[in-house]
Amino acid sequence: MDAQAIYMYQNNPNDPPARGSQRPGNGSNKGSNGGGPKDTGTSLLIRSIIIVVVLLVGWYLFEVFTQSNNSSTANVMEIPYSTFYQQVENNNVKSLVFQGQDATGVLNSAITVHDVNGNTKTGNQFHFTQLANGDPQLTALLIQKQVNFSAKPASDNNLVLNIILNILPWILIIGFLFLVFRNASRSQQNIFSFGKSRAKVVLEDRPGTTFADVAGVDEAKNDLVEVVEFLKTPQKFQRLGGKIPRGVLLVGPPGTGKTLLARAVAGEASVPFFSMSGSEFVEVLVGVGASRVRDLFDQAKKASPSIIFIDEIDAVGRQRGSSINSNDEREQTLNQLLVEMDGFDTRQAVVVLAATNRPDGLDKALLRPGRFDRRVTVERPDWNGRLAILKIHSHDVPLASDVDLISIARATPGMVGADLANLINEAALLAARRNLDAVTQVCFEESLDKILIGAERPLILSDADLNVIAYHEGGHALTGLLQENVDPVTKVTIVPRGQALGVTQYTPLDDRYNYSQDYLEAQLVTALGGRAAEEVAIGHITTGAENDLQRVTAIARQMVTRWGMSERLGTISFSEREDPFAGTSLATGSREYSEKTAAVIDEEVNRIVKWAYSRAVGLLADHRVTLDRIAKSLRLHETVDAKQLREIMIETGAIDAAPASYR
Numbered sequence: 001m002d003a004q005a006i007y008m009y010q011n012n013p014n015d016p017p018a019r020g021s022q023r024p025g026n027g028s029n030k031g032s033n034g035g036g037p038k039d040t041g042t043s044l045l046i047r048s049i050i051i052v053v054v055l056l057v058g059w060y061l062f063e064v065f066t067q068s069n070n071s072s073t074a075n076v077m078e079i080p081y082s083t084f085y086q087q088v089e090n091n092n093v094k095s096l097v098f099q100g101q102d103a104t105g106v107l108n109s110a111i112t113v114h115d116v117n118g119n120t121k122t123g124n125q126f127h128f129t130q131l132a133n134g135d136p137q138l139t140a141l142l143i144q145k146q147v148n149f150s151a152k153p154a155s156d157n158n159l160v161l162n163i164i165l166n167i168l169p170w171i172l173i174i175g176f177l178f179l180v181f182r183n184a185s186r187s188q189q190n191i192f193s194f195g196k197s198r199a200k201v202v203l204e205d206r207p208g209t210t211f212a213d214v215a216g217v218d219e220a221k222n223d224l225v226e227v228v229e230f231l232k233t234p235q236k237f238q239r240l241g242g243k244i245p246r247g248v249l250l251v252g253p254p255g256t257g258k259t260l261l262a263r264a265v266a267g268e269a270s271v272p273f274f275s276m277s278g279s280e281f282v283e284v285l286v287g288v289g290a291s292r293v294r295d296l297f298d299q300a301k302k303a304s305p306s307i308i309f310i311d312e313i314d315a316v317g318r319q320r321g322s323s324i325n326s327n328d329e330r331e332q333t334l335n336q337l338l339v340e341m342d343g344f345d346t347r348q349a350v351v352v353l354a355a356t357n358r359p360d361g362l363d364k365a366l367l368r369p370g371r372f373d374r375r376v377t378v379e380r381p382d383w384n385g386r387l388a389i390l391k392i393h394s395h396d397v398p399l400a401s402d403v404d405l406i407s408i409a410r411a412t413p414g415m416v417g418a419d420l421a422n423l424i425n426e427a428a429l430l431a432a433r434r435n436l437d438a439v440t441q442v443c444f445e446e447s448l449d450k451i452l453i454g455a456e457r458p459l460i461l462s463d464a465d466l467n468v469i470a471y472h473e474g475g476h477a478l479t480g481l482l483q484e485n486v487d488p489v490t491k492v493t494i495v496p497r498g499q500a501l502g503v504t505q506y507t508p509l510d511d512r513y514n515y516s517q518d519y520l521e522a523q524l525v526t527a528l529g530g531r532a533a534e535e536v537a538i539g540h541i542t543t544g545a546e547n548d549l550q551r552v553t554a555i556a557r558q559m560v561t562r563w564g565m566s567e568r569l570g571t572i573s574f575s576e577r578e579d580p581f582a583g584t585s586l587a588t589g590s591r592e593y594s595e596k597t598a599a600v601i602d603e604e605v606n607r608i609v610k611w612a613y614s615r616a617v618g619l620l621a622d623h624r625v626t627l628d629r630i631a632k633s634l635r636l637h638e639t640v641d642a643k644q645l646r647e648i649m650i651e652t653g654a655i656d657a658a659p660a661s662y663r
């Protein structure tokens with residue numbers, strides 16, 4: 001990751017649900033995992049129906065074959081050798097064909113015979129079986145009586161065909177029964193697994209989804225293009241010994257399209273897609289999860305090039321031993337997963353995609369090189385993205401001419417793809433209930449109201465909140481732009497990300513191991529720029545700056561105690577060690593200095609922070625027009641990139657103040 005997100009307007013931590021970590025259960029998640037647990041009742045019914053159908057088909061085939069066999073011989077009488085001999089003597093045999101011990105013939109005039117069962121039959125075609133050693137005088141007799149006779153080789157094709165035709169129905173029946181029973185015993189195994197028949201046998205799937213079906217997540221798409229290329233022509237990559245992407249972790253809030261993207265990668269590369277959800281691995285007997293992982297990987301390897309997709313990987317991949325009631329099954333499954341990830345042959349073109357909305361708790365072992373060492377962030381869409389998603393999902397919905405998708409996209413900040421798909425669905429249902437020919441703008445507006453009221457958390461921030469966030473982030477960005485010694489601002493957004501309601505991104509110019517005092521001071525000013533903008537532009541301050549203030553305090557304290565940047569205290573290190581950029585609270589370690597020194601340290605930290613804050617306020621007040629423009633632009637576009645920022649700076653005449661911060 002080259003972009004470093006530092007300053008964010010924070011969600012009030014007292015709000016119970018972390019924004020984005022929970023979603024309303026009002027059906028907006030539908031279709032995310034494709035098929036939940038199967039209802040055992042219906043599948044049992046289906047299975048019995050299959051058995052019955054198979055038996056009927058088998059019986060029918062049997063009948064057909066045996067009948068057709070019989071019908072060719074239906075009017076042929078079976079007669080004893082003696083009767084035959086008699087008929088020859090009586091000059092009544094017209095012709096005769098020998099085939100092995102069998103002989104069939106035609107009589108001149110029909111006769112009536114009684115068979116062993118007492119049935120009578122009349123006809124002129126007959127069959128009899130010759131005597132075991134043949135009859136040496138028969139040929140002479142036949143010639144004498146002028147019977148037309150011939151012979152066929154004993155092992156005739158007909159015989160083989162007959163045998164096959166007789167046996168085939170049985171083979172079919174036995175084969176079907178075998179398959180049915182094997183399936184039945186398989187599912188039984190799952191029924192016995194504590195009744196949790198969540199068995200979704202890993203099936204090969206070839207999704208027709210493409211990147212065109214996914215919108216508003218262009219960065220993630222760009223990151224995945226390489227994976228598609230690799231799967232399309234693995235030889236090309238392997239020939240040069242290049243490192244192939246093995247594991248890619250898709251990270252993002254629920255409903256942003258992670259599953260959809262994974263399927264689109266498979267669709268784009270037209271390779272088979274093997275998917276399983278993390279929770280499916282865990283909720284079964286010990287050892288079953290691990291063997292499912294093995295199955296999954298075995299199948300995918302056989303079908304290489306292919307994709308394995310593990311949804312909700314946090315269900316298996318949580319840090320081991322982090323909870324007291326450790327879950328053996330989960331750990332076994334996780335270990336198996338690690339083994340499988342390592343066990344790939346370099347020639348096997350199998351890419352493992354995984355999705356999660358909680359990447360922090362993942363076991364570090366999963367993220368090591370060769371495993372899930374690539375991370376693709378799937379962000380909430382900004383309004384352009386939302387518009388594109390609305391367009392995709394309304395493609396097959398007849399829209400009335402008054403529908404303005406742009407205004408709907410504008411009115412739904414914070415909503416993700418699944419929310420928007422749900423919105424369109426609700427609007428279409430509403431239109432159907434009202435017997436309309438097309439979905440109207442009113443349908444959309446009413447559905448949106450309904451969804452917003454039904455949602456557990458506010459899906460959409462109020463106008464006033466958005467205004468504060470826009471000014472806050474604008475303040476971070478502008479203070480960054482106006483100072484020389486800071487990293488360039490790459491992007492500002494008021495689209496929520498994780499805990500943050502807005503983010504300003506900076507790209508460090510190079511890896512820094514040394515921070516100059518100027519750099520650190522500029523950092524303090526930018527970090528306080530958010531809070532300062534609230535004061536300058538809105539007149540009151542909010543709780544959104546908590547994270548900023550923690551960072552500021554940590555940096556200022558380090559400047560004083562570690563780096564000797566306070567003239568009053570001089571160049572002395574007061575051994576307090578922590579990462580100045582982690583923003584963590586200060587450790588209460590043992591101190592090596594007096595109470596008096598401690599008080600001076602506090603005063604100095606205070607002084608530095610105050611100075612930085614007043615500088616931030618000064619900068620923003622001096623460039624109020626620019627600040628207003630940035631905030632307005634943020635409200636309009638939600639995301640503003642470096643180029644747009646630069647344009648605003650030039651247009652408002654602020655550019656001259658900070659020539660060096662542009663590169």
Ligand code: ADP
Pocket residue numbers: 029030031032033213214215216217252253254255256257258259260261355389392416417418419421
């Ligand atoms: P996730 O896996 O991130 O929770 P899903 O991929 O399951 O989200 O998304 C659920 C549904 O929402 C998708 O099937 C799709 O209809 C819709 N959706 C979500 N994100 C997008 C997007 N970026 N573009 C188009 N549709 C989307």
Ligand code: ZN
Pocket residue numbers: 007008009010472476530531544545548
């Ligand atoms: Zn902030």
Ligand code: MG
Pocket residue numbers: 032033255258259260311355
């Ligand atoms: Mg999903």
